[in-house]
Amino acid sequence: MKIQETSPRLDEHLKVPAMFGSGRGRVVTILLMALLLILPLIAWYAGNKFYLDFSTRIVCLAIAAVSLNLILGFGGMVSFGHAAFVGIGAYAVGIPAYHGYESAWLHFPLAIGSASLFALFTGAISLRTKGVYFIMITMAFAQMAFYFFLSLEEYGGDDGMTLWSRSDFGIINISDGLTFFLLCYGVLALCVYLVFRIVHSRFGMVLRGCNSNEARMKALGYNTYAYRLTAYVISGAMCGLAGALIANLQDYITADTMTWTRSGELMFMVILGGAGSLFGPVFGAGAFLLIEEILSAYTIYWALPFGILLILSVLFVKGGVNGLIQRGWRR
Amino acid sequence: MSTLFLIQLLNGLQLGVLLFLLAAGLTLVFGIMDFVNLAHGSLYMLGAFVCASLTFLTGSFVWGVLLAIPIIAVIGYFFEVLIVRHLYESNHLDHVLATFGIILIADTLVQLSWGPEGIAIPLPGYLSGQVEIFPSIIFPTFRLVIISSGLLIAAGLYWLITYTRLGMLIRAGASNRTMVSALGVDISTLFAGVFALGAVLAGVAGMLIASITEATIGMGNDIIITAFVVIIVGGIGSMKGAFIAAILIGIIDTLGRSFLKDILELFIASGSAETAGPALSSMLIYIIMAVVLAVRPQGLFPPKVR
Numbered sequence: 001m002k003i004q005e006t007s008p009r010l011d012e013h014l015k016v017p018a019m020f021g022s023g024r025g026r027v028v029t030i031l032l033m034a035l036l037l038i039l040p041l042i043a044w045y046a047g048n049k050f051y052l053d054f055s056t057r058i059v060c061l062a063i064a065a066v067s068l069n070l071i072l073g074f075g076g077m078v079s080f081g082h083a084a085f086v087g088i089g090a091y092a093v094g095i096p097a098y099h100g101y102e103s104a105w106l107h108f109p110l111a112i113g114s115a116s117l118f119a120l121f122t123g124a125i126s127l128r129t130k131g132v133y134f135i136m137i138t139m140a141f142a143q144m145a146f147y148f149f150l151s152l153e154e155y156g157g158d159d160g161m162t163l164w165s166r167s168d169f170g171i172i173n174i175s176d177g178l179t180f181f182l183l184c185y186g187v188l189a190l191c192v193y194l195v196f197r198i199v200h201s202r203f204g205m206v207l208r209g210c211n212s213n214e215a216r217m218k219a220l221g222y223n224t225y226a227y228r229l230t231a232y233v234i235s236g237a238m239c240g241l242a243g244a245l246i247a248n249l250q251d252y253i254t255a256d257t258m259t260w261t262r263s264g265e266l267m268f269m270v271i272l273g274g275a276g277s278l279f280g281p282v283f284g285a286g287a288f289l290l291i292e293e294i295l296s297a298y299t300i301y302w303a304l305p306f307g308i309l310l311i312l313s314v315l316f317v318k319g320g321v322n323g324l325i326q327r328g329w330r331r
Numbered sequence: 332m333s334t335l336f337l338i339q340l341l342n343g344l345q346l347g348v349l350l351f352l353l354a355a356g357l358t359l360v361f362g363i364m365d366f367v368n369l370a371h372g373s374l375y376m377l378g379a380f381v382c383a384s385l386t387f388l389t390g391s392f393v394w395g396v397l398l399a400i401p402i403i404a405v406i407g408y409f410f411e412v413l414i415v416r417h418l419y420e421s422n423h424l425d426h427v428l429a430t431f432g433i434i435l436i437a438d439t440l441v442q443l444s445w446g447p448e449g450i451a452i453p454l455p456g457y458l459s460g461q462v463e464i465f466p467s468i469i470f471p472t473f474r475l476v477i478i479s480s481g482l483l484i485a486a487g488l489y490w491l492i493t494y495t496r497l498g499m500l501i502r503a504g505a506s507n508r509t510m511v512s513a514l515g516v517d518i519s520t521l522f523a524g525v526f527a528l529g530a531v532l533a534g535v536a537g538m539l540i541a542s543i544t545e546a547t548i549g550m551g552n553d554i555i556i557t558a559f560v561v562i563i564v565g566g567i568g569s570m571k572g573a574f575i576a577a578i579l580i581g582i583i584d585t586l587g588r589s590f591l592k593d594i595l596e597l598f599i600a601s602g603s604a605e606t607a608g609p610a611l612s613s614m615l616i617y618i619i620m621a622v623v624l625a626v627r628p629q630g631l632f633p634p635k636v637r
Contacts, residue, residue: 072424078423078424078427080427125621125624125625126624128624128625128628129624129628130628131423132361132367132423132567133563133567133624133628133629133630135367135423135424135427136559136560136563136620137563137620137621137624139556139559140560140563140617140620140621141617141621143556143614143617144614144617144618144621147610147613147614147617148610148614150610150613151606151607151609151610151613152606152610153606260556261431261552264369264427264428264431267424267427267428268428268431271424271425271428301439301442301443303435303436303438303439304435304436304439304440304443306432306435307431307432307433307434307435307436307439308432308436309432310428310429310431310432310435311414311429311432311433311436314418314421314425314428314429314432315417315418315429
């Protein structure tokens with residue numbers, strides 16, 4: 001089905017640039033992604049472990065942001081509860097580890113599986129609603145998950161639980177910071193590529209069609225609900241994977257990962273980077289953590305300039321960091 | 332059991348009344364301006380802190396409240412004129428993000444001005460006692476004051492919206508704001524006024540609660556989510572829905588927290604009830620919201636015309 005030929009306006013909306021963008025934007029994108037890989041390695045060889053850990057955090061949160069961007073940026077579904085998937089993924093590592101099962105081949109499938117199940121169940125209900133109701137019901141489900149894990153006394157309750165050793169892959173040892181960083185970077189690259197393939201597939205075309213004009217997609221005979229739900233589950237699964245990585249990164253799991261402010265931060269990363277662009281969320285996560293790190297080094301009141309920045313970026317920067325990279329400063 | 336039940340019912344009513352004060356502003360702003368205001372909880376917090384300072388300054392809680400109200404109205408007005416007004420044209424996502432930023436700013440500003448510690452507001456003697464409302468049922472006077480003043484404000488709002496010219500404009504704005512502005516009504520003043528009204532309602536809720544608990548940083552961030560649950564369950568833009576849902580959710584939440592464990596023990600082993608009870612009671616209002624939205628995606632009492 002070639003939807004593009006039916007309407008020039010729709011065609012404009014459905015156009016997605018090549019993987020890395022084009023022209024100058026392509027150069028900058030590739031450069032930034034290369035820097036994200038190379039700078040921490042240089043710092044590590046120079047004996048500075050902090051930057052490696054910091055970059056791993058960027059990469060892990062970038063995976064979560066990329067997953068949110070799939071439904072928010074491309075699918076137009078504003079999920080305000082994505083932190084729940086991060087938390088579920090984290091507990092899928094923590095709970096088996098507490099009982100002595102440390103194999104990563106159990107942890108990661110469990111994280112992806114339980115996050116997808118949660119997404120399937122909550123998505124099936126949430127997607128019946130629209131607009132601000134959708135924003136709020138996804139938040140409500142995340143709060144339910146938050147209170148659920150908060151009440152699990154056996155697994156730490158409000159104190160959280162410590163992960164005594166990282167997931168055991170057998171073939172590689174992720175207790176080593178460098179190996180873990182490379183693994184996370186690999187997963188991120190894979191996720192971005194996956195989103196690229198999804199967005200360009202027939203499925204992705206329909207998904208973006210639902211975003212720009214749902215009535216038309218329905219008239220064309222598509223079951224838009226099913227397409228959206230599928231995208232929601234894929235996004236949840238990817239975010240669960242990010243959660244499993246984050247648990248391993250922090251060696252510590254707490255229900256606080258699921259509060260609504262965390263969901264808001266994930267949303268901000270996507271918007272800051274540029275919703276509906278492939279690498280935008282990665283840049284967004286990077287910019288978010290960098291700004292937070294720099295500001296908090298100067299003042300304990302870092303939330304003040306951070307909040308101002310947030311408002312200014314919403315008011316004035318359309319398309320986020322990625323928009324600036326692709327278009328330059330022109331508006 | 333029945334005494335405890337009655338007292339918890341009154342506590343639930345008190346929470347419901349406070350929730351209504353918050354939800355009324357939210358639903359007004361959302362219904363008329365189509366604006367999602369996460370920072371509504373910050374006005375609640377500011378109300379509490381401003382009132383605390385004024386109470387210490389004047390030495391009287393009543394003067395503290397009376398003087399804090401115009402201050403919160405002014406803050407709400409400038410909040411609308413400086414920031415919110417520029418966001419009406421954007422989508423809900425931008426609203427959520429920008430007001431999220433405002434929460435960060437407000438929390439930090441409060442920390443800068445009042446320090447990181449919470450502030451308790453002292454009550455005058457005639458408000459801090461307890462009264463026997465029924466034989467053998469003793470209830471704090473101030474909680475009764477909260478309930479009655481909340482119900483009074485609700486009645487006042489009902490009168491304002493049903494019988495006054497301003498209320499007519501508000502209702503007209505909620506159903507079709509383009510038409511209202513085409514009829515020559517100064518829509519931007521109306522919006523700013525409604526926003527300030529919502530701010531005052533939230534601020535009053537903060538002032539009232541701060542005398543029971545205390546004014547703390549981030550105190551609005553938890554209750555604002557509950558207030559959102561209220562307006563979603565009630566139907567966004569509906570004042571009647573907000574009132575009914577607020578009372579309902581206040582009572583269900585309070586009763587759930589006190590009795591759900593005992594109820595569960597009737598059905599399952601006492602040990603599992605011990606853990607499941609608190610979890611389920613925290614989740615209860617979200618479960619209600621999910622069920623309501625699953626059955627009626629527009630809430631219980633959606634406004635008739637949008």
